[in-house]
Amino acid sequence: MKQLLKPASLLLYLLALLVFFIAGLFYAGLTGAGEGQGLAASAIVLGYGVVFGLFALVAALFFAGYTTQKNVVAANRLLALMLLVLVLAAYFLGRTKAPDGNTSPAKEMSLKPTAPASLPGNSGQPPFLLNLGTTGRISSNHYAEVVKDKQGNTYIACFQARADNQDYILISKVNPQGQVEWKLGTDSQGRATALTIGPDGHIRVAGFFEGRLALGDCTVNTAAGNLFIAEITPGGECRDIIINEGRAIPFNIHANGEGAVLLAGIMGERLAFGPTVSGRVGREDTGFLAYFNPAGRCEWIREANASIFRIKSDARNDFYVTGSFNQVFSFGQDSLTTTGRFDDDGFLLKINARGAAQWLRQFGSKGVRRYGYRTNERGADMVLAGDGRVIISSQILPPDDDEHPGLVLLEYNSEGELLTEVVVANTLKGSVVTLTGDDAGNLWLSGTAGDTLHLQGRDYPTHHSPNS
Structure with missing residues (x-):
């Protein structure tokens, strides 16, 4: 003892x-x-x-x-x-130890949970919140875009709901301090739906209007509703407006390094920009892609029967398009099919300035998840790395015995070969909203999740309700 x-x-x-x-x-x-x-x-x-x-x-x-x-x-x-x-x-x-809990460094790109203060492009500026005055209708999230330039200014394309129950165009610039520097289109009925910044720093805004469109000194009057593309300087001066003939709604616009623009949306039986015309047989709306050269002239319009979520371009000024399609998607000589009318799959298309498809890829699980509901698999957003790699944030449903819905990062090379797949899943329903990259090569992914976000072999509780 x-x-x-x-x-x-x-x-x-x-x-x-x-x-x-x-x-x-x-x-x-x-x-x-x-x-x-x-x-x-x-x-x-x-x-x-x-x-x-x-x-x-x-x-x-x-x-x-x-x-x-x-x-x-x-x-x-x-x-x-x-x-x-x-x-x-x-x-x-x-x-x-890396911020995501991995003791080994990321090979090329990393994805990490982080505090809002360290989000890319923050540059030490305080966060700000703006009330855009859009409606709570379920379609509202398909009719807006926010883009930031290299100086930290934010450009917004959206719409405002008024007391007369009509939507009015809102195109605005917000400086890094959160102050609105200018607004355009606020007296014109319609919506600004998509926005891109060209190599000259000018923004190109797409949308649609009813009868009259006034953007500063630029004014257009028509007998019916039209699609429009407007070129606006950083100072808020409207340089040009292009309108169409026919019924159409734009959803995406992108300017490449030469200043050429690729526009995506849906069209009726006929769509024309000046002498360039696209016609089709049938009453149902379909998707389209339209190419405008740096001078603003439309050179071609192609039917693209798909929902297009994002357009990007590489250093060679070729375009990459991703989204989802149902049953059949054809572009040029290439064609993809799903397993039925209740099966939506994602796609990635590379095209050049002449409108020729370089390659077309399909991703998604085969078969129907359950009768009566589409699988809704899609390419949601895209990042182009400097070495030619293309990273797609996609929603892919897993097999029935998998507990994690498939939110997946797909990495392709410039020739369309699939290099890697990274599963970013959660235990309940969720979807990818946006994907971006920073100068350090990191990937930043935002979306919706359930109770737990499953990321690179680890679980991160959201500490919120299943609908977070």
Whole structure:
């Protein structure tokens, strides 16, 4: 009994308890214990440390009672060395650990949870909130776009709802301090739906209007509703307005490095921009792509029976288009099909300035998820890396036995070969909204999630309701 209470023995108990408590915490971290458990995660990790420490304490009591003091002193030295190693390991891991919890660096691009203050393009400016005055109708999120320039200014294309129950165009510029510098179109009925910034710094805005469109000094009057494309300087001066003949609504617009513009939307039986005309047989609306050269003249219009979510261009000024289609999608000589009218798949199309398809790719699970509901698989957004890689944020449904809906990053090279797939899933329903990249090569993904976001082998609780 006296041996158990000697100073060397008491030190043994303390060191054993401390060393194995820390070892238990390390073990919990290595095995991922507590991940995805929300607020209970810390208690689970601490529980591992307590259990390890108690077992070590019991073992130390038996060891001190049945051995000599010389062996106890030797054990203390060994435990002290182990404690030093654990402390140093914790220190260096803390310095090298990536923000997403991975101790190994990302190979080329990383995706990480982060605080709002460190979002890309923030440049130390305080956040701001603007009330655009749009409606809460379910279609509203398809009729707006926000683009930021290199100086930190924000350009917004959307609409405002008025007391007369009509929508009025709103095109505005907001400086980095959150101050609105100018507004255009506020007296014209319609909606501004898409926006892009050209290499000259001018913005091109697409939308539609009813009867009269006034953007500063530019005014257009027509007998019916029309699609429009407007060129506006950073100072808010309207330089030109292009309108169409026929019924159409634009949803996407993109200017490449030469200043050429690719426009996407839906059209009726006929669409024309000047002498360039596209006609079709049938009463149902269909998608279209229209190309405008740097001088603003429409050179071609192609039917594209798909929902187009994003357009980008590369250093060679070729265009990339992604979205979703149902049953059949044809462009030029290339054609894709799904397994039925309830099956929507995603696609990625590369085309040149002449409107020729370079390649066309399809992604999505085969078959119908359940009768009566479309699978709604799609390419939601896109990032073009400097080395020619194309990264698509896509929504792909998993097999029925998979607990994670498939929110997937697909990486292609410039020749259309699939390089990698990264699953970014959550335990309940969710969807990808936007994807962007920063100068450091990181990817930033935003969207909706359920209780838990499953990212690169780890679970991140949202701490909100299943509809977060």
